[in-house]
Amino acid sequence: MKRFTSSIIAAAILGLSAHAPVQAMDVAGVQMEDTAKVGGKDLVLSNAGVRIKVLFKVYALGIYLNEKKSTVADILGAPGPKRFKLVMMRDVSGEEFGSSFMGAINKNLDKDEKSKFVNQLLKFGEMFETIGALKKGDVILSDWVPGTGTVLLLNGKPIVEPLPDAQFYSALLKIWLGDKPVDTSLKPVLLGEKHG
Known part of the structure; x- marks a missing residue:
């Protein structure tokens, strides 16, 4: 009887998991998975939104942490691995994209950090x-992997050697979450204050 009961429970669990859809957040037509695995740890999508520049959607961005966070300090200080996922919504030259990123990083770093x-x-x-x-x-x-550093991948391929400093990963997140974010309408979405 005991074996019969446990097999019914197992079948019920299997049945439930077989029909459970893989959850994803729709961000202006871009699917952002609810979870990600980074450095062997399971992360959750904290929030996601769209970067808009002069009325054009440039990219969708999602930030993955050990748990959902709603303040800049909590996101930057979240322990363990982190990820941001950026999905392009239009064609952009590497030069234009790079100058936008570098400009935003520099605006949000003080002299000592630079x-x-x-x-x-x-x-x-x-x-x-x-x-x-x-x-x-x-x-x-862009993954922060403790013991390895910041790992950047484009379509699954590494594009730079790992960057070792945890504070540098925070500097990257400040592109969107710093005092002078690249898009002032995206920051509150990433903090869960508004929906994108």
């Missing part, structure tokens, strides 16, 4: 020269 990160900023800037144009549908993943 000198501390000079080597990583150089590598990060050079990366945009090597990747060339970004096409609609391209996916950039």
Whole structure:
């Protein structure tokens, strides 16, 4: 009887899991998975939104953490692995994309941080020269992996050597979450204050 009961429970669990859809958030037509695995840890989608520049949708962005967070300090200070996923919604030259990113990083770093990160900023800037144009549908993943560093992938392929400093990953997140974000309408969406 005991074996029969456990097999019914197992069948019920299997049946439920077989019909459970893979959840994803629709961000202006771009699917952002609810979960991600980074550095062997399960992460959840904290929030996601769209970067808009002069009325054009440039990319969808999702931030993955160990749990959902709603303040800049909590997101930057979240322990363990992190990820941001960026999905291009239009074609952009590597030069234009790079200058936008580098400009936003520099606006949100103080003088000491800039000198501390000079080597990583150089590598990060050079990366945009090597990747060339970004096409609609391209996916950039940026993972913070403790013990490895910041790992950047374009369509699943590494595009720069891992960047070791955890504070540099925070500097990247400040592109959208800093005091001078690249898109002032995206920041509150990423903090869960508004829906994108």
